[in-house]
Amino acid sequence: MVDVVLPVLDEAEALPWVxxxxxxxHRAIVADNGSSDGSPEVAARHGAHVVHAPVRGFGAACWAGLQAARADVVCFMDCDGSLDPQDLGLVLEPLLAGEADMVLGARIPERGAWPWHARVANRALARELRRRSGIALTDLGPMRAMGRRELLALGVEDRRFGWPLEMVLRAARDGWRIAERPVPYRARSGRSKVTGTPLGTARAVRDMLGVLREVDLRARGGVDVRG
Structure with missing residues (x-):
């Protein structure tokens, strides 16, 4: 059994397909982050285990889903229809084969699937991630897989958009074997709350830069407020 955490905010349109x-x-765990479009009810009708994350934030939803997970292996993926659950096997394969401790899906976008501002921001953040971790990653990878207990032990604390970046940085610090596998990336259903606009992308980048600043502070011998 694999638990798949799906952070959700107003994704009623995409949920049935996903x-x-x-x-x-694979057990779907829908972590609802305060939807107003009936997403929790739609998810429940389609067989998902639904948990609620009342504190707003992407990381808060991921954390709530992780707390509800019970399987030895846990995956995370966006629930907007841009990623196909049928491709989870691509990222799970190296993990289950014992070749990696964390696997990220590097997005291969179809035409129109990835706004230019989101793609530019992702490229810049991936470059900073490579520089700090020493791992040759090309994408922050919204589809990813790892061991549940191992992830809990990392102590990831960000509860906003810095969650996925902090996860990788902490894993690299602890010597995890981190790999990438290409996954198709489709045009999402509806408008993205995160990267659908330049403002949304800027907010995500702001949170991730905060994580990077703390990594730099730690490297200089300063106080690490994340523990």
């Missing part, structure tokens, strides 16, 4: 394509042996 949940309907969940592979056998």
């Amino acid at each position: 949940l309907g394509r969940m592979p056998d042996g």
Whole structure:
């Protein structure tokens, strides 16, 4: 069994397609972050385990889903229809084969699937991630897989958009073997709350830069407020 955490904020339109394509042996955990469009009810009707994350923030939703997970292996993926659950096997394969401790899906976008501002921001953040971790990553990877207990032990504390970046930095610090596998990236259903506009992208980048600043502070011997 694999638990798949799906952070959700107003994704009622995409949920039936995403949940309907969940592979056998994968339990969908929808972590609702305060939807007003009936997403929790839609998710429940389509067989997902629904948990609520009342504190707003992407990381807060991911954390709530992780707390509800019970399987030895946990995956995370966006629930907007841009990623196909049928591709989870691509990122799970190196992990299950014992070749990696964390695997990120490097997005291969179809035409129109990735706004220019989001792509530029991702490229810049991936470059900073490579510089600090020494790992040759090209994408922050919204589809990813790792061991549940191992992830909990990392102590990731960011509860906003810095969550995925901090996860990788902490894993690299602890010597995890981190790999990438290409995954198709489709045009999402509806408008993105994160990177659908330049302002949304700027907010995500702001949170991630905060994580990077703390890494730099730690490297200079300063106080690490994340522990």
